[in-house]
Amino acid sequence: MTATKGKPGQQLYRNARIMDPATGLDMHGDLLVQNGRIVRTGKDLPPPKKDGTTIDCQGHVLTPGLVDSRVFIGEPGGEHRETIKTAGKAAAAGGVTTMVMMPDTSPVVDDVSLLEFVRKTAKSKSKVRILPAAAITRGLMGQEMTEFGLLRDAGAVAFTDGHKMVSDAQVMRRALTYAGDFDALIMGPHRDASLGRGVMNAGLNATRMGLSGIPREAEIIPLERDMRLVAMTKGRFHASSLSTSDSVDVIARAKDKGLDVSAGVALANLTLNETDIGDYRTFFRVSPPLRDEKDRLAMVEGIKNGTLDIICSNHDPQEEDTKRLPFAEAADGAVGLETLLAAALRLYHGADVPLMRVLECLTVAPARRLGLKCGRLEKGARADLILLDPDYPWVLDDNELHSRSRNTPFQNARFSGRVLKTIVLGRTVFELKERH
């Protein structure tokens, strides 16, 4: 099936709590979709034209589908962990209607032919939209720049070395400078290759467990470097996934200076801390590492006050071969597409972050930063929607995950809030089966 054409005819979603984080609209009413595009929202809209359908939303929240800015998929090269097809299913179940795929595949997405392979496969295999990000450097080796112009024209929405940080400051400087000519967005994580060589947050827990620590400075120092380089080059930059309170301060200062920077945080760093690792549980080994509770609260505050812009899943499927190992030898990463919204709602239920703000960080904020015309309910926009019950109580069972890998840190976790229906271009691509 193809995800480019909208569902023909009209669909009227009525009796919904319509929330549009782009405008702050929060009203009880209806939303009309035609040929996969949003036509209008309003109260008591007339029934759809003939052959159209009416969907009763039963008062649940109707809001834009989620835009996930940081997703790792195994295809090509690691299909035993995740394929584009299984990632698409997982995304649909999690309410994600657009995701940005990281270039860390084998081979790496660092040239036009690979990018086209990904786009074509995504179109034919995935019901939700998968947009590729291309590598900043060839083979993610941190040395030679990729063809930003050609890649951008071929559909790369951003440039990033995925798991890796560009260590060489001169290479990073040139990338930011050159990307500016194409108005391209450079994104990346911050973890110094030598200082960040450990396996968990540095501190008392790492010391007690006999594990090598990743100091907070391994993130803060390269982040400060990049802010300087952005100021120097006038580039556009998005810090993909931060984890420390000082990083939030660095971003706040950069924004005060008027730099074109934005920042994201992975769901794990908003909802978990290092003590969750417990008895060497490798599913809690992620990058950036889980920090202490003070840092976690600072990340939540950053989302609340707007210093941090985007919440991402940092979805990173890993299998038995990389996770069923002693903690120090296991790989980083956790799956997150299917728990992105439910876990993010913990900020709304438990940390006083308004529901609208949580949704904004998951929809229009990433869409805007990536230059995408989605994640909002305006006329003519893609009818990528979710129907959400923000209070739906459920317990995660990893056997029910659609992802090919099951490395979730939320096994048996209790959540409030679940996606009931996911709609892409007017088509329902996921519907929650009621269990009795």
Next chain:
Amino acid sequence: MKHLLGMEGLSPRDITILLDRADTMVDVSRQVEKRRSTLFGRTLINLFFENSTRTQSSFEIAGKRLGMDVVNMAVQTSSVKKGETLLDTAQTLNAMRPDLLVVRHSAAGAAALLSQKLGCGVINAGDGAHEHPTQALLDALTIRRSKGTLEGLTVAICGDIAHSRVARSNIHLLNAMGARVRLIAPSTLLPSRVDELGATVFRRMEDGLPGCDVVMMLRLQTERMAGAFVPSAREYYRYFGLDSARVRLANRDAIIMHPGPMNRGVEIASDIADGVQSVIVEQVEMGVAVRMAVMEALMGVGEEA
């Protein structure tokens, strides 16, 4: 108690019971007929992913003195080297139905991981930089037999704390038993916030040794003295090596300990290692006794039905 994975969390009572039991094992080992058949017919597997002839032999002798059938798995030549994971190995071993597994591995948490997947009791013989509980117990037994008690003693642990499982297990045990722990090391060999585990930190031997009843030296791995953590062996010995002048700073009746194997002339002077205050050889003897005690305790010997 089914497994012995670490000292952390063990109560003073647990520790005292193990040490009391070990005291009787010392007597067994000093008889001409060194046999107890309390664990006759049980199977013990020694699984060492890191080479350690002395620790492995100590466990082997302990198991044999209790009448067990002891199998040493030579991991260096086994399928582990061919890419088999630790848990694959666990599954294989489980099928052989051992009663006790002794494991040493370079990764912290390896013993705990195995204990979750195996049906038998697991004794951690060292997991990365995490814990080495039988070493701490044998150290405690050695101290107790020399000083009569652990409570109120001042014990200095000197050297590579950062990479030492022996240090961590000793910190937990000594704190539980009411001893005061001092750590003496260059800052590069002290892990972050280690004082919060229950210790006072010193950066100079001259500051940390006065008033000590026990001086425990740690081995400094050769690869760590070549510039990564300290610049050279000779500089390390100059500032952190235990020589006779430094021994005199401690209490007159202080005992000197080392878990072995020693680097003579790096962390400890030869004459100190062999001197009157040294109990290093006794530590080895206590090792067998402590391991016998732990094996019996894990197998439930002597418990009321």
